[in-house]
Amino acid sequence: MNILTQRKYSAILFLQYVLLIFDISVNSFASFSRPRPVDLLVLYVIQDFCLIVALTIMLASFFSTYVFQVGLIQLLYTKFRMTLVLCVIYIILSIGLHSWHMTIHWPNPFDHYWTNGFHSLYFTQRAVAVLYYYFYKRSSLKIGDPKFYEKSTWMQKEGLP
Numbered sequence: 413m414n415i416l417t418q419r420k421y422s423a424i425l426f427l428q429y430v431l432l433i434f435d436i437s438v439n440s441f442a443s444f445s446r447p448r449p450v451d452l453l454v455l456y457v458i459q460d461f462c463l464i465v466a467l468t469i470m471l472a473s474f475f476s477t478y479v480f481q482v483g484l485i486q487l488l489y490t491k492f493r494m495t496l497v498l499c500v501i502y503i504i505l506s507i508g509l510h511s512w513h514m515t516i517h518w519p520n521p522f523d524h525y526w527t528n529g530f531h532s533l534y535f536t537q538r539a540v541a542v543l544y545y546y547f548y549k550r551s552s553l554k555i556g557d558p559k560f561y562e563k564s565t566w567m568q569k570e571g572l573p
Contacts, residue, residue, distance in 0.1 A: 421556045424473060428552045431466040432545060435459060439541060449518050456510040463506060467499045470551065477560040488560075495551040502544040505537040 438459045445452040474480055474488050489496070512530055517523070526534075 424469060425552055425556065428466060428469055428548070431462050431469075432548060434462055435466075435541075436545065439538065446517060446521050449514065449521050452517075453514055456514065460503070460507055460510065463499075463503045466548065467503065470495070470499065470548070470555075473552070473555045477555070479560050492551050492555075495547040498540065498544045498547050502537075502540050505533070505540055509533050509537045 438455055442452060442455055445455055474492065477488065479488055512533060516525065516527075516530065
């Protein structure tokens with residue numbers, strides 16, 4: 413790897429996986445904090461911040477590729493479009509769900525009053541989360557491919573410089 417060394421790639425990959433595991437953990441175990449709304453709020457804020465950091469790390473990985481540096485942004489976008497779109501959608505759904513959840517449960521944390529809209533948003537956020545985990549992990553592994561970091565026959569086959 414030319415620009416991306418093995419050590420740097422390993423560190424970035426490790427950080428991305430830590431952020432994914434944290435997100436999965438919060439989605440799985442946040443209900444244990446429901447009796448303490450302040451703790452739940454802090455957990456949600458940290459989760460949303462980590463989602464933004466994960467997207468930033470993914471974008472930084474794209475920006476450090478040879479393909480990006482020679483101006484072939486469209487090629488990267490075509491290969492990683494689904495991941496980028498899912499990242500943005502998942503962040504929006506998570507922030508919306510967290511806001512709504514805190515609005516419902518802040519005054520009475522032990523009440524189980526969920527509207528149909530909240531159920532729908534909850535289900536949609538969890539369904540998109542599964543897709544987000546899959547595509548984010550796949551992209552984080554795929555972006556480490558040496559073909560993105562050096563001029564290669566792969567780019568010549570694509571008709572690029």
